[in-house]
Amino acid sequence: MTSILRVALPVPLHTLFDYREGAAEAAVGCRVRVPFGRRELVGIVAERVDGSTLDEARLKVAGAVLDEAPLLGGELLASLRWAARYYQHPLGEVLFAALPTSLRNARALPAAGIAAVELTPAGATALADGAPRRGTRIAALLEALADGPLATAQLDALAGAAARRNALARGWIAACRLAAPARAAAAVAGPPLNDAQQDAATAVIAAAGGFAPFLLDGVTGSGKTEVYLEIIRDCLARGRQALVLVPEIALTPQALRRFRARLGIDVAALHSGLGDVERARAWLAAARGEAPLVLGTRSAVLVPLARPGVIVVDEEHDASYKQQEGFRYHARDLAVVRAKALGIPIVLGSATPSLESLANVDAQRYRPLRLDHRAGRAQPPALRVVDLRRQRLQHGLAAPAIEAIAACIGRGEQVLVFRNRRGYAPVLLCHDCGWSARCPDCERALTLHKREHRLRCHHCGHEEGVPNACPSCAGLALHALGEGTERLEDALGAQFPGVPVVRVDRDTTRGRRLRDALLDSLPEAGARILVGTQMLAKGHDLPHLTLVVVVGVDEGLYSVDFRAGERLGQLVVQVAGRAGRADRPGTVILQTHDPAHPLLGVLLNGGYRALAARLLEERRSAGLPPFTQFALLRAEAPQQDELDRFLRAAASAATAAPGVTLHGPLAAPMPRRAGAWRAQILVEADERSTLQAFLPGWLDAVRALPDERRVRWSIDVDPVDL
Ligand code: ADP
Ligand code: ZN
Ligand code: ZN
Numbered sequence: 001m002t003s004i005l006r007v008a009l010p011v012p013l014h015t016l017f018d019y020r021e022g023a024a025e026a027a028v029g030c031r032v033r034v035p036f037g038r039r040e041l042v043g044i045v046a047e048r049v050d051g052s053t054l055d056e057a058r059l060k061v062a063g064a065v066l067d068e069a070p071l072l073g074g075e076l077l078a079s080l081r082w083a084a085r086y087y088q089h090p091l092g093e094v095l096f097a098a099l100p101t102s103l104r105n106a107r108a109l110p111a112a113g114i115a116a117v118e119l120t121p122a123g124a125t126a127l128a129d130g131a132p133r134r135g136t137r138i139a140a141l142l143e144a145l146a147d148g149p150l151a152t153a154q155l156d157a158l159a160g161a162a163a164r165r166n167a168l169a170r171g172w173i174a175a176c177r178l179a180a181p182a183r184a185a186a187a188v189a190g191p192p193l194n195d196a197q198q199d200a201a202t203a204v205i206a207a208a209g210g211f212a213p214f215l216l217d218g219v220t221g222s223g224k225t226e227v228y229l230e231i232i233r234d235c236l237a238r239g240r241q242a243l244v245l246v247p248e249i250a251l252t253p254q255a256l257r258r259f260r261a262r263l264g265i266d267v268a269a270l271h272s273g274l275g276d277v278e279r280a281r282a283w284l285a286a287a288r289g290e291a292p293l294v295l296g297t298r299s300a301v302l303v304p305l306a307r308p309g310v311i312v313v314d315e316e317h318d319a320s321y322k323q324q325e326g327f328r329y330h331a332r333d334l335a336v337v338r339a340k341a342l343g344i345p346i347v348l349g350s351a352t353p354s355l356e357s358l359a360n361v362d363a364q365r366y367r368p369l370r371l372d373h374r375a376g377r378a379q380p381p382a383l384r385v386v387d388l389r390r391q392r393l394q395h396g397l398a399a400p401a402i403e404a405i406a407a408c409i410g411r412g413e414q415v416l417v418f419r420n421r422r423g424y425a426p427v428l429l430c431h432d433c434g435w436s437a438r439c440p441d442c443e444r445a446l447t448l449h450k451r452e453h454r455l456r457c458h459h460c461g462h463e464e465g466v467p468n469a470c471p472s473c474a475g476l477a478l479h480a481l482g483e484g485t486e487r488l489e490d491a492l493g494a495q496f497p498g499v500p501v502v503r504v505d506r507d508t509t510r511g512r513r514l515r516d517a518l519l520d521s522l523p524e525a526g527a528r529i530l531v532g533t534q535m536l537a538k539g540h541d542l543p544h545l546t547l548v549v550v551v552g553v554d555e556g557l558y559s560v561d562f563r564a565g566e567r568l569g570q571l572v573v574q575v576a577g578r579a580g581r582a583d584r585p586g587t588v589i590l591q592t593h594d595p596a597h598p599l600l601g602v603l604l605n606g607g608y609r610a611l612a613a614r615l616l617e618e619r620r621s622a623g624l625p626p627f628t629q630f631a632l633l634r635a636e637a638p639q640q641d642e643l644d645r646f647l648r649a650a651a652s653a654a655t656a657a658p659g660v661t662l663h664g665p666l667a668a669p670m671p672r673r674a675g676a677w678r679a680q681i682l683v684e685a686d687e688r689s690t691l692q693a694f695l696p697g698w699l700d701a702v703r704a705l706p707d708e709r710r711v712r713w714s715i716d717v718d719p720v721d722l
Helices: 074-086 091-098 121-129 137-145 161-169 195-206 224-237 249-263 276-287 298-302 331-342 355-362 399-410 485-495 512-521 553-557 564-576 598-622 640-652 688-703 706-710
Strands: 004-008 017-020 031-036 039-049 114-119 173-178 212-218 241-245 267-270 293-296 308-314 345-350 367-371 382-387 414-418 427-430 447-449 454-456 463-465 478-481 501-504 528-532 545-550 587-592 629-637 660-673 676-685 712-717
Touching: 004 031, 004 091, 017 031, 039 091, 074 091, 074 331, 074 688, 091 298, 114 121, 114 137, 121 137, 137 161, 137 173, 161 173, 195 212, 195 224, 195 367, 212 224, 212 331, 212 355, 224 241, 224 249, 224 308, 224 345, 224 367, 241 298, 241 331, 249 267, 249 293, 249 512, 267 276, 276 293, 293 298, 298 331, 308 331, 331 345, 355 598, 382 598, 399 414, 399 485, 399 545, 399 587, 485 501, 485 528, 501 512, 545 564, 553 564, 553 587, 553 598, 564 587, 564 598, 629 640, 629 660, 629 688, 640 660, 640 676, 640 706, 660 688, 676 688, 688 712
Parallel strands: 212 345, 212 367, 241 293, 241 308, 267 293, 308 345, 382 587, 414 528, 414 545, 501 528, 545 587
Antiparallel strands: 004 017, 004 039, 031 039, 114 173, 427 478, 447 454, 454 463, 629 676, 629 712, 660 676
C-alpha cells in the first residue's frame, strides 16, 4: 500500500495537501516536488498517513524527494507546529519561514565548509627567512597560519583586510575551504568576572542539562556580555552548541567580532544582510552540529541545532524581536518555547527588561539574575531634567542643553543628541493660511527632507518635491515646524563651528557598507557631536561619550499607546547607558515641557526598575498585557463600506466564549495608509488558554465570510502595537 504524504506548501492556506507517495520514500521533514495546479512547487512533508479523506484515486503523485535526511525534524519541527497553532498561521508558511531562502526551492544544498586562509610554501619560506619584519601585522598573520589554516572570520581579530590583501598579493597565503569546525585560534582573554557576574554565570552553568529560563537584569555596562561569554565557554566545553540572538543587524558585526575574538572560534552568522548562500551554509552548519556558536537576528530563532546547549537573547526587551508581517511571531517567546522543548537553559538579558519578562519573574516562572553595578570603574550617569516652558529654543534645544554641550566639547569629550525622528522637520506649514503638506494616501504630515529637497511620508513611502509657494494660497510663508535629526545636525554645526557633527539615522546608513563604516567610526576619540535616532540608542560602545541630550521626551509621555511609558523608560535608560562608559561620569539631559510628570519623577528617583514596577501595577489594574491576553485582527480595504461590512460580520461570527471579549470594529491608529482604509477588532481574554481555545473556531468562521476576499486581513497574537 502506498502512503499518503501530507505536504506543507508555502501558500497562505490553512491546510496541508495530500499526495500519493512516488517511487522514492519521503520522510517527514524532507523537501519534495509536487504538482500544484498548473505549477510545480517544492513542499515539505509534514505527515505520512495511510489513507486520505479525499478520493485517493484522484490524488496526484508526489515528484522527486530532494533531501536524503529531513531538513526540518525533531524538536524544531515540533516547535514550528506549535508556533503555527499558537500564532494561527498556516503551517506551510511557518515551515518555509524557517528555511533559508536558497533551500526554499529545489536547489541542492551548498557545499559544506567555511572560507579559510592557509600559508603557502612561499609564505612558509618567507616566514623562515624573516621577509616580513617581525612585529608587523603581516608577520603576525603568517605566524598564526604556520600551525594550519584559519577561518577568514577568525583572522579579523588578528590582522586587518589590508594585511591579508598584501600577503595574498605576494603569494604568501591562499584562500582555501576548511571543513568546519575550524580549529580554535588563540582566544583573547577578558577581564576577570566580578562576584555578581560570576554568580550569574554559575547559576546558569549549574542549570545545564534541563530547561531553566533566566532573566539577566543588568544595568548598561554591568558586563552582561562577559556573563554570556562565560556561559557559552562552558557550553562549548561540554561539546554543545550555543545560540545567541541580538536585536539589530547593525549590531551583529560588532557582536561577531567580540565573540570570535574572545572565544577563538568561528561564529556562524545568520541575518538578512548576508547573501543567500552564506546564510544557507551557516544554517546547515548549525543543523549538522558543526557550528559551535550561532549568532543572529530575529529569524535565527528558527535555526535547527544538532547539539543544543544554551540560548541567549540579548536586549530581550527590543521591539525588533517581534515579526510584524506574515508569520507574526515573537522571537524571544519562541526562544523560550524552544529552550523548553530542547531541555536547555535560556538567558534573557537586558538593562531594561520587558514588562512581560519582569512579570514572569514575579510569577516565579523566570529566575532573576541581577547585575546592579557597572563593571570596572565606570559610574552611572546623572539624569537631569531641563524645563522647556517659556524657554527660547534654538532649533529645539534649550539654553542649558546648549551650555552643557559647549562645556563637554570644551573638555574634548563627545555628545549624543538623541532625537527619534529623521528628516529636517516633521511638518511643513503655511503661516498665512494654515495649509500643511500631507500624504495623499495616509492623511498624515509629510516630513521635510531638506538636503534632498523632498517631502516624504514615513508611513507609506510616498514622496514629492518641496513647493516654492503654498499650494493653497500661493503665499511664500512656508515654515518648517519641529525638528528632525537633519535640522539638529545643521543647527549644531552652525552653533559649534569646527566640531565634527555625525548624523546616524536610516538616511545616513543606507546600504550595508555605509552603515558598517559609519558605525565602526563611532567609538573614535576627539570632541564630536553625534546626532541620531533609535539606531544610536542600542548597544554601541562609545567610550568617549559623556553627555546625552534627549530631545522630544514629551512625545513618549503623551502617546496613546499603552506601551509608550515602557518604551520611553527603556529608550531613556538605554541612551543614558551610552554615556560615561569609561572612567568619566556621564550626564543625561531630558528636555520636557512637563517636568512634574509622574513617570519622569519615578524614573529619575527610582530608575528603570521603579518605573517598571509602577507600570506593571498600572497594567494590572487597567487589565492590560501581560495580565490580559490580546489578539488583534487587522483589516484594510480600498472601500470603507466593504471594510466595515467585513469587520462587523467578523465580530458577529464569534460565538460567545466565557472569558473572551471582542472590542470593535475600531479605527486603526492610522485609519488610512497608502490609500487603504484600516480598522481592527481587539480580542481580549483573561487567560492564554482561553484565547487559544477561542481563536481557531472564530478564524475559521471569518475565513468563510463572503466579504473575506475583498479585504486584506491578518491576525496578530500577542501584538506589540495596537
Ligand atoms: P553590558 O553588555 O552589560 O552593557 P559589557 O559586557 O559590554 O556590558 O561590558 C561593559 C564594559 O565593561 C566592557 O568594556 C567590558 O569589557 C567591561 N567589563 C565587563 N566586565 C568587566 C569586569 N569584570 N571587569 C572589568 N571590566 C569589565
Ligand atoms: Zn497658504
Ligand atoms: Zn503615506
